[in-house]
Amino acid sequence: AQSVSQHNHHVILSEAASLELGCNYSYGGTVNLFWYVQYPGQHLQLLLKYFSGDPLVKGIKGFEAEFIKSKFSFNLRKPSVQWSDTAEYFCAVNGVFSGGYQKVTFGTGTKLQVIP
Amino acid sequence: GAVVSQHPSRVICKSGTSVKIECRSLDFQATTMFWYRQFPKQSLMLMATSNEGSKATYEQGVEKDKFLINHASLTLSTLTVTSAHPEDSSFYICSAPWAGGETQYFGPGTRLLVL
Numbered sequence: 001a002q003s004v005s006q007h008n009h010h011v012i013l014s015e016a017a018s019l020e021l022g023c024n025y026s027y028g029g030t031v032n033l034f035w036y037v038q039y040p041g042q043h044l045q046l047l048l049k050y051f052s053g054d055p056l057v058k059g060i061k062g063f064e065a066e067f068i069k070s071k072f073s074f075n076l077r078k079p080s081v082q083w084s085d086t087a088e089y090f091c092a093v094n095g096v097f098s099g100g101y102q103k104v105t106f107g108t109g110t111k112l113q114v115i116p
Numbered sequence: 117g118a119v120v121s122q123h124p125s126r127v128i129c130k131s132g133t134s135v136k137i138e139c140r141s142l143d144f145q146a147t148t149m150f151w152y153r154q155f156p157k158q159s160l161m162l163m164a165t166s167n168e169g170s171k172a173t174y175e176q177g178v179e180k181d182k183f184l185i186n187h188a189s190l191t192l193s194t195l196t197v198t199s200a201h202p203e204d205s206s207f208y209i210c211s212a213p214w215a216g217g218e219t220q221y222f223g224p225g226t227r228l229l230v231l
Binding site: 004034042044046049090094103104106107108 | 150152158159160161162165209211219221222223224
């Protein structure tokens, strides 16, 4: 079975502060890793993804995430947050099972509130 | 980018009635679509995988007779909540994979309230 855990449920930051949201997963096979963002009143949008290659991936709006295989982690970072980054962030794992079946598992989400 | 729509966005129904939710991929074809349920302050829970031309694959603990899924075409999947009860009230989200199946595009969700 695969699982995803996000350590922070609610984060409050002032504008220009640095952000790091933790994400750990468990799955023994091939995985693709994602961060999704859900702005208030909007649907889920892809922020960034990791399939293979450089473990440091850059996404939209200045976000980046680092895949550390030995730690089963895929933490999201942004050097300087803005008020417009206020949203809920979901880490997700897409495990590839035998027969090509893929299953996406989401973390519980982290609500980020940025104070102007 | 790829767009996935859902209809209706909100529905209120009486206990015992059935509700159908549609999920459409607007500018691409999707042989597979996924249905999720999101409880307040909780994560998205995968309910089932909808497969065009064959039966849906349900996750453990999800009643297939309660949540009927039909993947009628390459751009449409429907989820019917049969004999809805108040505990079925939730936010239902569909997604469709694109670009080789690695990226999911999500619909805006359907808020179901069963009175």
